[in-house]
Amino acid sequence: MNSPTTTDPEPGPQRAIGSHGRPPLLQVDDLRCHIPTPRGLLRAVDGVTLTLERGQTLGIAGESGSGKSILVRTIMGIAPRAAEISGGVHFGGVDLRALSVQKARTYLGRHIAMVFQDPMTALNPVVRIERHLIEGSRHHLGLSRTAARAKALELLEQVGIPEPRKRLRQYPHQLSGGMRQRVTIAMALACDPELLIADEATTALDVTVQKQILDLLQDIQRERNMAVIMVSHDLGVLAGRTDRIAVMYGGQVLEEAPTAALFARHRHQYTRALLSAIPDMAQPRHSLLHTIPGAPPDPVAHGSGCRFAPRCAAVLPCCTAEAPNLQPADDPGHRYACFAPAGPIPQEQP
Template identity: 55%
Template sequence: MTTRATTATTTPQPGTAPAPVLDATDVRTVFHTPRGPLQAVDGVGLALAEGETLGIVGESGSGKSVLGRTLMGLITDGPDTTVSGTVLLGGRDVHALSPAGRRALWGTEVAMVFQDPMTSLNPVKRVGTHLTESIRLHQGLGRREARDRAVGLLRQVGIPEPARRARQYPHELSGGMRQRVVIAMALACGPRLLIADEPTTALDVTVQKQILDLLQSLARDLRMATVLISHDLATVAGRTDRVAVMYAGRLVEHGPTAEVFARPRHPYSSALIASVPRLDMPPHTLLPAIEGRPPHLLDPPPGCRFAPRCAFATERCTTESPLPAGHDGPGTVACHHPLGAAEEAAV
């Protein structure tokens, strides 16, 4: 098995660390609406090494899914959209490629698992056909070899009687089964990067765990880099190496998962973690809530976008934007007054 690559959060030894699977710098996605430009992603930078898992968390509307689609190249420059920054997948700039060049990357270099498996599957095509189409396109296999490969993929993701399931239609499968089919589709051509966007939406709790366990084991066995997008902090807590916290299109904190959860430095990260119920809480304990609402991205506030809801905000926070939290250190935070700064200064 390949030795785990040095991650972007550690200092690589000269000549030993390969290029990251994903290297995104200053990514910005703007939708041009009748009411004006809406900046859904604003200056995000991320890097991901082989076999590493990154969790992206934040409230609904924070830009997580748009970021995932931008990283994959599903959102590009057009009449109603402006995308800027650099997204390197395997050293190639996704947004500098032609549409045909991006399609060649999908499935082989990067793949995505979407929120709702039913909308990802064609209801008039059999399950096996969903898999064999991409296998034959990218790997050049014959019909029989592609079918055998499809059955093997269904078996790999834990679907019982895979040969029979391959002949069925999506509506004949349960929600958990359909999600496993979507995962099998994503793995069909051996991508180096898997982006899972809320992969357990609308699934029962027990099925959610099965799907998350499956993704974790596949990423480990296949040495895939994985981006796990979720609004559920518990989903990423024990399943990711690093976590990136998004708020209003910006990255506000980034660092090793254990450190961020144990000692969050951004007030927003701290408030999110505090809102998660714990087993040691007395019954009927009210969870703390973040006052106010996220800003409207058509007219975001100046300075720090979390300032109107932050208990630690000062005048500087309302006028001056903090430096973005990038991937250039073991833990970075976009805040003028990070939590724990006074204690660190006293040491």
């Protein structure tokens, strides 16, 4: 099959230029993804605003059902077909939502790539690894089959897969879970993207392989100066691997801050509850793990107040009557939406 030669689409409406003479790599403005259901409108993403600079790593944290995955899929333009999308998504100044379907596919495939949670479902079981790796670079970069195959070998070596020539001839079921995930990372890197989105990319792996994959993503990000969005339900995974963290709940961002500030001086009660749920190895054996009472909110039947109020230990009367807006904290770049912000965590005396 002949591969069409592609060019980047003409940019849409431009964003404001920053102090460095160019716009942020990614600007998300009041993004909403509402999905009609028989029960009513499911507000999967409900007014998210985020900014990501070139070379930065943004973590998106929250429980299952908080809207993390549907947010990055909406950014990528792969939200459910029936979804009602509103808000802005600009990438390097290009208005992605203003592009036609064909132009969006061409542009996103070249500039933004995603690593999905389950590599077995992300890979076609009846297609050899070689074809998975060469199709993207042939289509988007216009490489010949020989050049694309050479690039595929380099990528497999870069992601630490032994005997890369042998692996090219194999099928996904012939590889271990960790190796399959490395293949999906190689696929994502094939077109040299400026932004890599890792959507729970290590959840299905054991802890040893999980650390290897996380270290690999971090090394590649530094080598290529890529921007990375790392989605995880585990704040411990994001600690030390991200520049900023946005905490999501009920389809909204409840707190966003530089990673160090979030861990040391978080303000939202939900952030504190998530941090408290991280197992503490210093606790005596058989100590009970901290859990967050209740269940995540029904995305169809949201009330008028704070969506975390029914589960919050510090809830106030105003929390159930009115939804708080994001407001700046004392730390630069730190914002939170809470009427009863958490105070400093008491430090244990040595």
